[in-house]
Amino acid sequence: MSRVYNFSAGPAVLPTPVLAQARDELLEWDGAGASVLEISHRGREFMGIAESAERDLRDLLDIPPAYKVLFLQGGATLQFAMVPLNLLGDKHTIDVVNTGHWSKKAIAEARRFAEVNVCASSEDTNFTTVPALSEWRLDAEAAYVHYTPNETIGGVEFPWIPETGAKPLVADMSSTLLSRPLDVSRFGVIYAGAQKNVGPAGLTIVIVRDDLLGHTAPNAPSLFDYQKQADNGSMMNTAPTFSWYMAGLVFAWLKQQGGLATMAEVNQRKANKLYACIDESGGFYRNPVEPSCRSWMNVPFTLADASLDSEFLQQAGRADLVALKGHRSVGGMRASIYNAMPEAGVDALVGFMREFQRRYG
Numbered sequence: 001m002s003r004v005y006n007f008s009a010g011p012a013v014l015p016t017p018v019l020a021q022a023r024d025e026l027l028e029w030d031g032a033g034a035s036v037l038e039i040s041h042r043g044r045e046f047m048g049i050a051e052s053a054e055r056d057l058r059d060l061l062d063i064p065p066a067y068k069v070l071f072l073q074g075g076a077t078l079q080f081a082m083v084p085l086n087l088l089g090d091k092h093t094i095d096v097v098n099t100g101h102w103s104k105k106a107i108a109e110a111r112r113f114a115e116v117n118v119c120a121s122s123e124d125t126n127f128t129t130v131p132a133l134s135e136w137r138l139d140a141e142a143a144y145v146h147y148t149p150n151e152t153i154g155g156v157e158f159p160w161i162p163e164t165g166a167k168p169l170v171a172d173m174s175s176t177l178l179s180r181p182l183d184v185s186r187f188g189v190i191y192a193g194a195q196k197n198v199g200p201a202g203l204t205i206v207i208v209r210d211d212l213l214g215h216t217a218p219n220a221p222s223l224f225d226y227q228k229q230a231d232n233g234s235m236m237n238t239a240p241t242f243s244w245y246m247a248g249l250v251f252a253w254l255k256q257q258g259g260l261a262t263m264a265e266v267n268q269r270k271a272n273k274l275y276a277c278i279d280e281s282g283g284f285y286r287n288p289v290e291p292s293c294r295s296w297m298n299v300p301f302t303l304a305d306a307s308l309d310s311e312f313l314q315q316a317g318r319a320d321l322v323a324l325k326g327h328r329s330v331g332g333m334r335a336s337i338y339n340a341m342p343e344a345g346v347d348a349l350v351g352f353m354r355e356f357q358r359r360y361g
């Protein structure tokens with residue numbers, strides 16, 4: 001077996017011990033006589049798996065009792081629609097902050113259901129900053145405020161949580177959930193596609209405050225109704241059992257590592273090492289993001305001489321450093337360094353980058 005250091009933005013690297021455990025348990029899950037892939041989502045065995053996954057996630061994030069945790073499908077993209085369908089109620093307008101690619105996607109989809117007030121934007125800095133709260137122009141009539149705490153493509157991350165008063169705050173945390181401790185009580189809804197920092201694709205985590213349930217648009221599909229999903233333990237229909245099981249293994253692994261405070265230390269150290277390598281390169285490598293809002297999870301960078309990009313990627317691949325090609329919309333490189341990327345992987349990347357610069361700089 002030989003595993004490379006995989007810097008994919010998503011589906012992304014999973015902890016090796018988690019994959020090994022899944023492999024060991026794949027043919028027969030804990031005395032069930034069958035694989036976890038083959039058993040009913042409503043049976044005793046899977047209910048046990050589902051419950052401990054939720055319990056561990058609640059422990060990790062210290063989720064207050066007044067919040068439901070839903071294990072849904074459809075990715076973060078479906079939440080771009082489900083959030084307005086569930087939270088708009090008898091209002092017509094929502095506030096959305098635009099900090100780049102995923103904000104824009106959320107805005108475009110929400111426009112199918114609501115008037116969108118883009119209450120703040122960092123477009124004027126080409127999305128290399130986050131807009132200061134003092135510049136946000138909230139609409140008094142808006143049902144909620146939506147933002148993207150970590151822009152996976154631009155590599156921009158809010159270092160603070162916006163204060164929105166009585167108005168519910170909604171966050172697309174797809175690429176940052178579980179990277180550090182989080183004060184869940186500041187939010188109305190938190191959602192995340194699992195395939196970045198939680199588990200395999202096919203699962204979406206939604207954390208929603210109880211008072212926001214029960215206001216779903218009457219013509220919305222029942223599967224899109226947070227209240228109905230909560231009432232049915234996220235099992236109105238066949239749940240994404242394998243992804244749910246795998247996410248549960250990841251949660252247990254995170255607890256074993258020491259929880260999110262430990263992950264935060266490691267993640268910050270990993271990110272610091274990589275940004276230091278970029279900043280100390282004298283312009284050979286460049287990251288355009290304002291240092292105070294650089295992402296801990298997704299680090300885009302360019303080479304001063306873009307004609308070296310393919311050489312960089314090829315040689316990195318030969319050094320077992322893979323999936324470093326930047327998103328097609330920005331080019332260059334991007335290293336996603338989620339929880340499951342070991343610090344040794346970042347050290348290896350930094351070593352490679354220094355050596356590459358020595359040879360071509």
Ligand SMILES: *Cc1c(COP(=O)(O)O)cnc(C)c1O
Nearest residue numbers: 075076077102152172174175193
């Ligand atoms: C990946 C990503 C999405 C899209 O997620 P899907 O699960 O593919 O729908 C949305 N928002 C952010 C911030 C992402 O990183």
